[in-house]
Amino acid sequence: xxPLEVSVDFADTTDKDGKPVKNACSKWIKLESDKFVIxxxxxxxxxxxxSVPKDAKGGFWxxxxxxxxxxxxxxxxEITLNIRMNIEQALRIYVEGTIERKLSIGEFNASFSKGELxxxxxxxxxxxxxxxxxxxxxxxxxxxxxxxSIRGAVFRTYPGDEKDFSGKNKIDLKNGVNKIIxxxxxxxxxxxxxxxxxxx
Numbered sequence: 001x002x003p004l005e006v007s008v009d010f011a012d013t014t015d016k017d018g019k020p021v022k023n024a025c026s027k028w029i030k031l032e033s034d035k036f037v038i039x040x041x042x043x044x045x046x047x048x049x050x051s052v053p054k055d056a057k058g059g060f061w062x063x064x065x066x067x068x069x070x071x072x073x074x075x076x077x078e079i080t081l082n083i084r085m086n087i088e089q090a091l092r093i094y095v096e097g098t099i100e101r102k103l104s105i106g107e108f109n110a111s112f113s114k115g116e117l118x119x120x121x122x123x124x125x126x127x128x129x130x131x132x133x134x135x136x137x138x139x140x141x142x143x144x145x146x147x148x149s150i151r152g153a154v155f156r157t158y159p160g161d162e163k164d165f166s167g168k169n170k171i172d173l174k175n176g177v178n179k180i181i182x183x184x185x186x187x188x189x190x191x192x193x194x195x196x197x198x199x200x
Contacts, residue, residue, distance in 0.1 A: 001040050004068045008034045008046065011063040011088060013158065023129070023159060025060035025093050028052055050093060057098035058159070059129025064089045094129065101188045102127040106162055110180045110196045112173060120166040123184060123192075125157035132156050134185040135165065142176035175200045 010026035020026070032047040046064075070083040106122030117139065125131055135152035150169050157163045177199050184192040 003040060004038045006036055006038060006044070006066055006068045009065050009067070011065050013061065021158065023058065023060045024062055025050070025052075025091070026062040028060075028093070029062065029091070052093060052095065056095050057128060058095060059099055060093045060095075061130065062091050064091055099129050100127040101129065101131060101186065103131060103133065103157065103184060103186060103188070103192050105182075105184075105192065105194045108182055108194045108196050110198045112171075112178070112198055112200050115170055115172070116168050117171045117173070117180070118166075118168050119180065119182070120164070121182070121194075122162050122164055123157060124162045125159050128159050130156055130158045131186045133163075136183045136185070137167075138181040138183065139171060139173070140179040140181065141174060142178055147171070147173065173200055 008031060010029070012020035012024035012026050015021055028050050030049050030051070036044060036046075038044045066087045066089070068085055070085045073081050073083060075081040102125070104124045104126055106124050108119075108121035110117065110119050112118075119137060123133060132154060133156070134154050137150040137152060138146055139148040139150065141147050148169075148171055150167070152165065152167055155163055155165060177197055179195055179197050181193060181195045186192070
């Protein structure tokens with residue numbers, strides 16, 4: 001019911017030193033306007049141009065952050081607090097024909113104790129774009145029977161990074177040699193798989 005004055009800025013993914021990663025593309029983007037007013041019950045089209053270098057290869061990304069005043073609230077000791085909202089929107093640029101999607105398993109471990117299966121490992125992104133990875137774990141008992149399928153939490157890997165993954169799950173297994181097969185689904189034609197045997 002009120003007009004909103006909105007400002008726009010970029011939020012790049014940063015490395016461990018706090019510097020934008022090499023795949024950040026905010027430096028390519030020119031906004032038509034970084035400040036504008038949206039009337040009540042209205043929609044604003046935000047226009048921008050992207051100047052992509054000719055030698056760019058792979059996937060690039062940044063985020064647009066929309067910031068606006070939400071109003072005021074009373075804080076402790078009669079302090080008035082100004083509330084500001086920030087909404088983030090992903091912006092991705094893929095250079096067609098140059099994307100290399102490649103993951104590899106660094107390590108994979110499985111152990112069973114007190115009725116709980118614990119898994120951990122590392123996945124390395126050897127490609128040139130980030131990947132959202134969907135893991136599934138298939139548990140096979142000593143007789144070769146699949147006894148449980150476990151869906152792991154989806155995680156994101158960035159180029160050059162090694163991502164740790166882990167999880168615990170209650171499961172009923174018999175004594176003997178068991179096996180767990182890990183299947184990592186990502187934007188590739190082939191699934192990445194690995195397996196581990198563990199004894200109870």
